């Protein structure tokens with residue numbers, strides 16, 4: 339079932355028998371996105387829709403003096419809101435490079451007083467845990483770790499494996515946002531900062547990482563075994579449907595911001611800086627602050643012909659931080675995250691057997707569209723989602739993620 343690295347090189351469809359294989363394989367002429375991304379389209383010059391989206395975001399969220407002015411205005415608003423309080427914002431911290439660097443900027447350069455919030459979903463990489471501890475100690479930032487209910491977390495992961503869709507991170511992604519909103523509500527804070535950057539991380543195709551609360555509920559109801567506890571505003575668990583979001587955004591006035599959109603974030607410069615200043619250590623690979631990524635990467639590649647490095651590297655190529663030839667060369671090799679030792683650890687921790695994993699890998703692949711979800715409702719509310727993105731009530735790329743990525 340395993341493909342050799344040679345089969346994954348440029349120009350060869352990653353999974354000729356997979357559901358995402360296209361009769362006509364195409365690779366973007368500018369980045370390295372290809373037809374493994376469902377719904378990808380190309381312009382006359384062979385450039386993909388993700389490249390067009392990148393350029394639109396670049397125009398809308400510039401760096402340089404214009405971006406600096408916008409960021410300064412945003413930071414002033416955050417600091418103003420924090421007057422008379424212990425903190426002025428909640429900052430999501432994973433221990434990876436991006437969020438650690440943003441914490442550094444927030445404290446040392448932006449003059450913010452964040453409450454760092456870490457969501458532990460049961461698969462924390464100990465290296466990332468050390469990074470978090472060192473960073474908050476050296477910067478003098480209080481840390482709140484929110485640990486998910488392991489029975490729920492495990493059950494949700496297994497449910498998504500059985501649902502046979504590539505969206506194996508829906509539980510964790512939703513749990514992170516729910517934890518950040520819950521922490522902000524608990525502290526009476528209005529701003530939540532997350533470290534996403536379209537210039538370095540990129541925006542994933544919708545079918546690879548689709549998240550909404552109704553979708554999670556539907557998949558879990560169908561494939562889960564554990565009864566989940568209900569929503570509590572200050573401790574939401576894995577509940578973040580549209581009505582919960584409406585409560586946090588409209589009633590509590592909480593805004594989720596992505597300030598890194600205004601920062602000329604160059605990874606090669608940031609990494610030595612946080613290593614020297616905060617004792618940060620590379621967990622070994624991007625996203626490897628979460629050990630579950632090993633299993634996810636394996637399932638993605640073997641079953642779906644998906645490699646998430648494709649949108650990461652593509653973003654770096656577009657922002658001039660990685661050569662396209664090097665990106666293609668790198669993606670042609672198996673990713674170090676797909677380490678059999680960690681894959682075995684994930685399976686064991688979920689209580690699955692090798693043969694159950696085999697059944698999961700062999701089951702016919704499906705998409706989030708095969709289950710109840712809120713994309714139709716969001717489509718009806720499209721102008722409102724656009725407005726919420728532009729008013730920075732929700733992360734800036736939310737609208738594009740739902741409507742321009744597949």
Ligand SMILES: [Zn+2]
Pocket residue numbers: 366367368369370371385386387388389652
């Ligand atoms: Zn492209």
